[in-house]
Amino acid sequence: MLSLSFLSVLMVSSLSVLLGLVALLNNPTRLTNRIFALLCVLSSAYGITNYLADHDQSRGLFWARMTFLAAALVLLFMLLFINNFPRKLFNKKWETWAYVLSSIISVVVFLPDFIPQVDLKPDRTDVITGGLYPVFLVYVVIFLVSSYRLGALSLQHGEGIEREKSKYVIMGFFIAALLIAVTNLILPLLLGNNDLSALGSYFTLVFIGFSTFAIIKRRLFNVRMVVARSAGYLLVVVALASMYGVAIFGVSQLFIGKDTNPLFQDGIYTLLSVVLAFTFQPLLRVFQRGTNDIFYHEHYDSQVVLSNFSKILVSERDLDHILKRTITELCESLHIGFGQLVIFNNERVYRVEHFGQLPKRLMVAPELATLNSSMIVADELTGGARKQLMENHGIRVSLTLKTREEFVGYLLLGDKLSGDIYSSQDIELLQIISKQLAVAILNAKAYAQIEEFNLTLQARVDHATNRLRAANHHLKELDKAKDEFISMASHQLRTPLTTIKGYLSMMLEGDSGQLTPAQKEFAGFAYGSSERMVNLISDLLNVSRLSAGRFLIQTKPTDMVAMIADEVRQLATHASAKNIGLIFEPPKEILPPAEIDDNKTRQVVMNFIDNAIYYTQKGEVRVVLEQSGDKVRLEVRDSGIGVPEKAKKKLFTKFFRADNAQIVRPDGTGLGLYLAKRVVEDQGGTIIFNSVEGKGSTFGFELPFTPATPIREVAHAKSHK
Amino acid sequence: MPSPTNNAPVSTPTAAPVPAAVAPAAAADTDIKTILIAEDDPFISRMYQIKLESAGFRVILKTNGRDAFEGIKAEHPNLAVLDINMPELTGLEVLSALQNDGFDFSQMPVIVLTNSSELADRNTAHSYGAEYLVKAELTPREVLNIISEKLGLAAA
Numbered sequence: 001m002l003s004l005s006f007l008s009v010l011m012v013s014s015l016s017v018l019l020g021l022v023a024l025l026n027n028p029t030r031l032t033n034r035i036f037a038l039l040c041v042l043s044s045a046y047g048i049t050n051y052l053a054d055h056d057q058s059r060g061l062f063w064a065r066m067t068f069l070a071a072a073l074v075l076l077f078m079l080l081f082i083n084n085f086p087r088k089l090f091n092k093k094w095e096t097w098a099y100v101l102s103s104i105i106s107v108v109v110f111l112p113d114f115i116p117q118v119d120l121k122p123d124r125t126d127v128i129t130g131g132l133y134p135v136f137l138v139y140v141v142i143f144l145v146s147s148y149r150l151g152a153l154s155l156q157h158g159e160g161i162e163r164e165k166s167k168y169v170i171m172g173f174f175i176a177a178l179l180i181a182v183t184n185l186i187l188p189l190l191l192g193n194n195d196l197s198a199l200g201s202y203f204t205l206v207f208i209g210f211s212t213f214a215i216i217k218r219r220l221f222n223v224r225m226v227v228a229r230s231a232g233y234l235l236v237v238v239a240l241a242s243m244y245g246v247a248i249f250g251v252s253q254l255f256i257g258k259d260t261n262p263l264f265q266d267g268i269y270t271l272l273s274v275v276l277a278f279t280f281q282p283l284l285r286v287f288q289r290g291t292n293d294i295f296y297h298e299h300y301d302s303q304v305v306l307s308n309f310s311k312i313l314v315s316e317r318d319l320d321h322i323l324k325r326t327i328t329e330l331c332e333s334l335h336i337g338f339g340q341l342v343i344f345n346n347e348r349v350y351r352v353e354h355f356g357q358l359p360k361r362l363m364v365a366p367e368l369a370t371l372n373s374s375m376i377v378a379d380e381l382t383g384g385a386r387k388q389l390m391e392n393h394g395i396r397v398s399l400t401l402k403t404r405e406e407f408v409g410y411l412l413l414g415d416k417l418s419g420d421i422y423s424s425q426d427i428e429l430l431q432i433i434s435k436q437l438a439v440a441i442l443n444a445k446a447y448a449q450i451e452e453f454n455l456t457l458q459a460r461v462d463h464a465t466n467r468l469r470a471a472n473h474h475l476k477e478l479d480k481a482k483d484e485f486i487s488m489a490s491h492q493l494r495t496p497l498t499t500i501k502g503y504l505s506m507m508l509e510g511d512s513g514q515l516t517p518a519q520k521e522f523a524g525f526a527y528g529s530s531e532r533m534v535n536l537i538s539d540l541l542n543v544s545r546l547s548a549g550r551f552l553i554q555t556k557p558t559d560m561v562a563m564i565a566d567e568v569r570q571l572a573t574h575a576s577a578k579n580i581g582l583i584f585e586p587p588k589e590i591l592p593p594a595e596i597d598d599n600k601t602r603q604v605v606m607n608f609i610d611n612a613i614y615y616t617q618k619g620e621v622r623v624v625l626e627q628s629g630d631k632v633r634l635e636v637r638d639s640g641i642g643v644p645e646k647a648k649k650k651l652f653t654k655f656f657r658a659d660n661a662q663i664v665r666p667d668g669t670g671l672g673l674y675l676a677k678r679v680v681e682d683q684g685g686t687i688i689f690n691s692v693e694g695k696g697s698t699f700g701f702e703l704p705f706t707p708a709t710p711i712r713e714v715a716h717a718k719s720h721k
Numbered sequence: 722m723p724s725p726t727n728n729a730p731v732s733t734p735t736a737a738p739v740p741a742a743v744a745p746a747a748a749a750d751t752d753i754k755t756i757l758i759a760e761d762d763p764f765i766s767r768m769y770q771i772k773l774e775s776a777g778f779r780v781i782l783k784t785n786g787r788d789a790f791e792g793i794k795a796e797h798p799n800l801a802v803l804d805i806n807m808p809e810l811t812g813l814e815v816l817s818a819l820q821n822d823g824f825d826f827s828q829m830p831v832i833v834l835t836n837s838s839e840l841a842d843r844n845t846a847h848s849y850g851a852e853y854l855v856k857a858e859l860t861p862r863e864v865l866n867i868i869s870e871k872l873g874l875a876a877a
Contacts, residue, residue, distance in 0.1 A: 494836035494857040499764040505860035511771065534857045541838060552840060 009051040009201045015208050016044035032084045036169075036211075039077040043176075043208075046070035047201035050184075053118075053125050054198055060118045060125040068109040068136060071180070075143040076102040078173050082150040082166070098143075105139045108132055124198060127188065137185065144177060165214050172210020179203040235287045240276060247272055302429045305333045309433055319343075319444035323353035326437055331355040331413070334426055338394065338414030342368060343441055344407065350445070359394035359414065368410055371398045375431060379421050397422055399430055401438040408438045408445075483544035490537045490544075497537070501530040524573045531570060532610065538603055539671040543654065546678060553600065553682045557593040560601075560632065561586045564625055567606045575613045581620035582613065587627050592707040594632060600679045601703075607672040608636040608699045614665055616640035616696075627705060635688060635700035642693040652677040652687065660693070676701070754872055755779040757798035759789035759815065760834075761807045765856065769802070772861035773868070786810025790818050798829065800871055802864075803851075805835040805842060813842065816849045826850050830871040834864065 020040025023033045049070050053063035079098055108114055111132055119126040151170040184200045251268050308329055316322045323341050331339040339355040340362070349365055367389055376398045381387035390398065394414045401408040411434055416422065422430075504527040507515065515523065545551040568584040575582035612621040619639030626633050643651060647658035655670040662668070677687050680701040691697035756778045760766035763784075770780045781796060783789040787809035793801055803812030810818065812833055819826075831851035835842065838855050846853040852867065859867075 491836055494855075495762060495765070498836060498856040499762075499768060501857065502765070502768045502861050505862060506768070506772065509862060511775065537857070538838075545840075554840075 005198070006051065006055070009047055012202060012205050012208070013044035013047045016040045016047065016204055019208055019211055020044075032081065035077055035081045035084060039074065039081055040208075042070055042074045042077060043204040046074055047204050050198070050201045054123070057120050057125055060120055061115065064115055064118050064125060064127050065109050068115070069106055071184075072102055072105045072109065072136070072139065075140065075147070075177075078177075079143055079147050079150065082147055082154055082170060098146075101139065101142070105136060108135055129188075137189075140181060140185065144174075144181070148174065168210045168214035172207040172214075175210070176203045176205075176207040179206065233284070236280070236284045239283060239287070240280065244272065244276055247275075300333050300335075302425060305329070305429060306432065308333070309436065313436060313440040317444060317447055319351060319441065319448040320353070322440055322444050323351060326433075326440075327353050327355045327411075330411075330430075330433065334413075334429070335417045336413050336415070337417050340412040341409065342412065343401075343409035343445065345445065345449075350409075356414070361393055363389070363393050363395075363412070367393075371410060372400055372407075374402075375399050375427075375434075377422060377427065397427075397430065399434040401434055401441065403438050403442055406442060408441050411437065486540050486544040490541045493537055494534070497530060497533055501527065501534060504530060525577065528571075528574050528577075535603060535606055535610070536669060539607075539669060539675055542600070542603075542675050543671050546675075551678065551682075553597045553679070555595045555597050555683070558596050558598040558601070559591075559593050560596070560625065560634075561591050563598065563602050564605055564623060564634070567602065567609055568623055571606070571609050571613060574610075575621065578613060578616075580613060580616055580618065582609070582623070583620060584623045584625075586625055589627065591625070591627055591632070594703070595706045596683060596703060597679065600675075601683070604676040604679050604701065605634065605636075607676055608634075611672065611699065612636050612638035612640065612697070615661060619696075624700075630705050631702050632705040633688070633700065633702045635698055637696065637698045639696040642695050642697050643691040644693045648689075648691070651689070673699075753777065753779050754799040754874075755781060755796065756868065757781045757783060757789065757792050757796065757801045759783040759786065759792075759801070759803045759807060759812060761785060761804065768861050769864060772865050776865055776869070778868075784808075786812065786815045790815045793819065793824070793829070794822070800830045800832070800868060802832045802834050802868070805833060805837050813845050816846075816851065820849065832864075832867065832871065 017040060020037035023040065024037040027033045046067060049063050049067040053060055053067050056063060076098055080095065083095065111130075113130040114132040114136070115127050116130045117128050119128055147170075151166070151174070154166050154170070180200045180203045183203070248269070251272065255264075255268060309326065312325045312329060313322065316325060323343065327339045327341050330336070337356050338359060341351075341353045342349060342363075343351040343353075344365075352362075370386060370389060376386060376390070378387055378390040378396050378398075381390075390396070393412075395412045396415055397413040399411040399413075401411055411430075413422075413430075504523055506512065507523050508520065508527060542551060565584060565586070568582060572582055609621065609623060616638045617640065622635075622637045624633075624635045624637070641660050641664060643658055644660060647656075650656045651658065652673050654674045656674070657668055657670040676699075680687050680703065683703055685701050685703035688698065688700035688702060756773055758766055758769055758773075758780060760769070760782070761784050766782050766784070770782060773780050781792055781798060783792050785808040789801070789803060789807070789812075790810060792798070793815075803815055805812040812835065816831065816833075826849060831846075831849065833842070833846040833851050833853045834856055835854075836856050843853045852871070854864070854867065
C-alpha cells in the first residue's frame with residue numbers, strides 16, 4: 001500500500017492543499033483567496049482520485065468518475081479565479097453560465113453513458129468511454145478557451161505587480177492543464193489506452209510550482225504572515241489538546257471512580273469543553289503575539305502607522321516639518337534604511353528631505369522623471385533602464401506623489417533594514433500614505449509659497465523705502481544747494497544795490513546840489529524801487545534760511561510806533577505817486593517799546609503796506625496800530641482788488657500768487673505773506689486776514705505784547721530820526 | 722566784488738576833492754572825530770566818505786583787513802566801520818586780531834557794516850561789542866546817524 005507512487009502523489013496533493021491553506025490564511029475574507037484555496041484543494045483531489053482510480057480497483061469506476069468531476073471543477077474554479085484576480089473582469093451573469101455548465105457536467109460524469117465501465121489492468125484502470133464522453137471534451141475546450149481569453153484580457157488590463165502575479169498562476173495552470181489534457185484526454189482518444197494517465201496527478205506540480213513562485217517572488221500572498229498564523233494555530237491546538245488531555249486525565253483520576261454517576265461525568269466533561277471554548281480565543285491571541293514576535297521582528301500595525309501619519313499631517317502646516325516628520329515616521333515604522341522625499345514645483349525640484357544613510361548617488365530630476373508611474377517596486381521589474389536606475393541608487397520602491405490634478409513629487413525608499421523584500425502589507429500601506437501625503441504636501445506647499453511671497457513683498461517694500469530714502473536725501477542735498485545759491489546770489493546783488501540806493505538817497509538829500517522838482521521826483525521813484533529790491537532780497541534770504549533751518553527770531557526792545565511810522569514815511573512817495581492816500585493811525589495811548597524781532601517785523605509791516613499800495617488802484621490804505629491788554633494789533637486796510645475766494649486757502653504758502661495779483665504785479669515772488677506768517681507765528685502771534693474780491697483786503701497781525709524795560713541805544717537812535 | 726569799469730555811470734571815485742556842497746569842517750580841530758572805514762568796494766567807501774566828511778568827520782579809508790588792523794593800531798580812530806568780506810583779513814578777523822593784540826574796545830566803538838546777514842556773523846560781531854548793520858538796508862545818512870549816536874553826538 002505504501003508504495004513510492006502513493007507517497008509521491010500524497011506529497012503533491014499535500015503541497016497543493018498547503019498552497020490553498022496559505023492563500024486562505026493570508027486573507028480568509030477575500031474572494032480570490034477562497035477561490036484559489038478551492039482550486040488547490042480540487043487539484044489535490046484530482047491527483048488523489050486519479051491515483052485511486054488506478055490503485056483502488058474495487059471502486060475503480062467510482063474513482064474514475066470522481067477524477068472527471070474533480071477535473072471539471074478545477075476548470076470551473078480556474079475560470080473563476082482568472083475572472084476575479086486581481087479584479088473582476090465580467091459580471092455575475094457570466095459566472096452563472098459557468099456554474100450551470102459545470103453543474104450539468106457534474107451530473108453527466110455520473111451517467112452510465114459517460115463511462116459505462118472500466119477496464120481493470122494489473123497496474124492501472126482504463127476508462128471505457130461512452131456516448132456522452134465527447135460532451136466532456138467540449139466542456140474542457142470551452143473552459144480552456146474561455147480561461148485563455150480571460151487570462152489574456154487580465155494580463156492586458158493588469159498592471160505591474162498584479163499582472164506579474166496572474167501571469168505566473170495562469171501560466172502554471174495552462175501548462176498543467178495542457179499536459180493533463182494530452183495524457184488523460186487526447187492520448188487515450190488517439191491511442192485508445194491510458195498508459196500515461198497516472199502522470200496527470202504529477203502534472204498538478206507544474207501549477208503548484210508556478211503559483212509558489214508567484215507567491216514568493218511576486219508576493220502573491222504573504223507567506224511570512226501565513227507561516228506565522230499557521231504556527232500560531234498549530235501551537236494553540238497543541239497547547240489546548242495537551243491541556244484538555246491533562247484536564248480530562250486529572251478529572252478522571254480525582255473525581256471519577258468506577259461507580260461514579262454517568263450524569264456527573266457528562267457534567268464534568270461539558271464544563272471542561274465550555275472552559276476550552278472560552279479559553280481558545282485569548283490563548284490564540286497570546287500565541288499569535290508570540291509567533292508574530294518570532295516571525296515578524298519588523299512587525300507593525302498598519303492602523304497605528306496610519307494614525308500617527310494623520311496626526312503629523314493634521315498638526316503640521318510647515319512644509320519642511322511635514323517632510324521631515326513623515327519620512328522619519330515612515331522609515332522608522334517600516335524599518336527602512338533610507339528614504340527620500342523629492343518635491344517638485346513648476347517641474348523643478350523644490351524641496352528634498354532624507355532619512356537615514358544617504359546612498360552614494362542621489363537621483364537627479366531627469367532620472368526621477370523616468371519613474372513617473374504611480375508605484376514601482378524594483379524587485380518586480382525583470383530588467384530594463386528603470387530597474388538599473390533604481391538598483392544604482394539603492395532604491396527599492398518608488399512612489400509618485402500626486403493628487404487628482406497635480407503632480408507633487410516622489411517618495412523613494414531604500415532597502416529594508418532586515419534585507420527583506422517589501423511585503424504586501426508594506427505596499428498597501430505605502431499606497432494609502434502616498435495619497436494622503438500628496439494632498440498634505442500640496443497644501444503645505446501653497447502655504448509656504450504664501451509665506452515666501454510675504455517675505456518677498458517685505459523685501460520689496462524695504463527696497464522701495466530705501467530708494468525713497470536715498471531719493472529724499474538727494475532732494476535735500478539739491479534743496480540745500482539751491483538755498484546756498486539763493487543766499488550767495490542775494491549777497492552779491494546787495495553790493496551794487498547798496499551804491500544805487502545810497503547815492504540816490506544822497507541826491508535826494510541834496511548832497512549833489514539842489515535838484516529840480518522833476519529830478520527829485522524821478523530820483524524818488526528810483527530810490528523807492530531800490531528800496532523794494534532790498535526787501536525782496538531780504539525775503540529771498542529769509543526763505544532760504546527757513547528751509548535751511550537757520551531762521552531764528554531775535555527779539556530786542558522795539559518802538560513799534562516809530563518803526564511803522566518809518567515804513568509809512570518811506571512808502572509815502574510810492575502811494576502819492578499812485579494818488580492813493582496812506583494814513584497811519586497810531587494808538588491813542590503811548591506804546592512802550594515791545595520785545596519783538598525788529599528787523600523781521602519791520603519787513604512784515606513793510607510787506608503789508610507795500611502790497612496794499614500795489615494792489616489798490618484808488619482810495620486809501622489805512623495802517624492802524626492798537627494795543628489792548630497783552631496784545632498789540634496791526635491792521636493794514638486797503639480798498640484794492642481783494643483776494644479771490646479760491647486763493648484764500650493757499651495765500652500764505654510759499655511762492656503762491658493769486659491770479660488777479662499776478663496780472664497787476666507779474667514780478668512778485670509769492671514770498672512776502674509766507675514769511676509774514678512765519679515771522680508772526682514764530683513770535684507767538686496770529687495773522688489777521690480778511691478780504692472781499694474787488695472790494696479790498698485787511699492784512700495784519702496780533703502779537704503778544706511784552707513791554708521791554710532796558711532800551712538799547714540803536715533802537716533809541718532810530719526812534720529819533 | 723565788482724570793480725568799477727569805464728561803462729560805470731559814476732566815474733571812478735577818488736579821495737580827492739570834496740564836493741562843493743559839503744561845508745568844510747569846523748576850524749577848532751581838537752574836536753574833529755576820526756572814522757576809519759575798511760571797505761574794498763570804492764563806490765561804497767566813497768559814498769560814506771562824502772557823507773561823513775560833509776558832517777565834519779575825518780575819514781581814513783582802508784581797502785583790506787590787514788591795512789585796517791594796522792591803521793586802527795597806528796592812527797587811533799574814534800570809531801571803526803568794518804566790512805566783513807575783504808582781502809587779507811575779514812572784518813571779523815580784524816576784530817579777533819585786535820583782541821589778541823590786547824586792544825581796548827571800550828575806547829573805540831566798532832560798527833560791522835556788511836551785506837552778509839549770516840546769523841553767525843552777527844553773533845560774532847556782537848561778542849566783540851560791535852554793532853552789526855546791513856549795508857543795503859541803510860542809507861548813508863542812516864549810517865551817519867548811527868555813528869553820531871555811537872560817538873555821543875547829536876544826530877546830524
